[in-house]
Amino acid sequence: MKAVVVGLVSASLLLAGCQEKEQVVAKVADEKISKTQFEAYLKHKHIPTTAEKRVGAALEQYLEREALAKAIEDSQFLDNELTAAELNEFRKQMLISRYFEKYLNQAVSEDALHNYYAGNPDQFQSKRVNVAHILLRVRPKMSEQEIGVVKTKAYEAYSKLRANEDFSELAKTYSEDRLSAEKNGELGWIKEGAIDSEFSKVAFSLEEGEFSKPIRTPFGFHIIKQLQAPQVVKRPFEAVKGDIRYQLRAQAKQAEYEKLLKQVKVEKIASSKG
Structure with a gap:
């Protein structure tokens, strides 16, 4: 297994910031880890950038795992193409799930629930x-x-x-x-x-x-x-609110899903013999 070189700047330097367009906080082999990348990792871990000790420990752990993943990838011990395909499927699923979670939280508000309840009295x-x-x-x-x-x-x-x-x-x-x-x-x-x-x-x-x-x-x-x-x-609003939310979210998700599919053009390329 090839040696992996890790270059590291201190957490205090990271927090201080600099005038560079894209500050580099560390290197794993020849790959640079930017401040933007690491701050996204801190956000994922719910670690505030003002917590210097936690940031320093997080950076160390982050780089260790990056180095380990890089070493395993370079070893060719695993099927890297299969791993890449699995990661891509996970990425797509996460993007779709996160998008609809955020979209539906905005699209189906408390006001929308009340409006539906008031506008469809026969259902309740x-x-x-x-x-x-x-x-x-x-x-x-x-x-x-x-x-x-x-x-x-x-x-x-x-x-x-x-x-x-x-x-x-x-x-x-x-x-x-x-x-x-x-x-x-x-x-x-x-x-x-x-x-x-x-x-x-x-x-x-x-x-x-x-x-x-x-x-x-x-x-x-x-x-x-x-x-x-x-x-x-x-039936009182509070007793049916959950059912209304479920119904409206399902409708909004289907409508948004169809809209997004119309915005993208999916082309199937058929392979031909000869």
């Missing part, structure tokens, strides 16, 4: 209604006759409701949804579209205090009672 609000039900279950593999028996029982409960019997008491007696039955049949607030479509349609079409005829869903026969009229609920 939902309709909900407070309901109770009486459920008579229809189970898989039931015969039509068995389903008819369940339906008859549902209409029996419905007839009693029409005769002004108490909904909560009938829920406790008839409903096979035991969890809600113990709470007077109450399901609480449900979002529009979050449950079976037929159940949702009926629940939102009722008047407050009104109950429905028995309706069929995959779960069985329901009698639905609207306890409170539908309300529109808007």
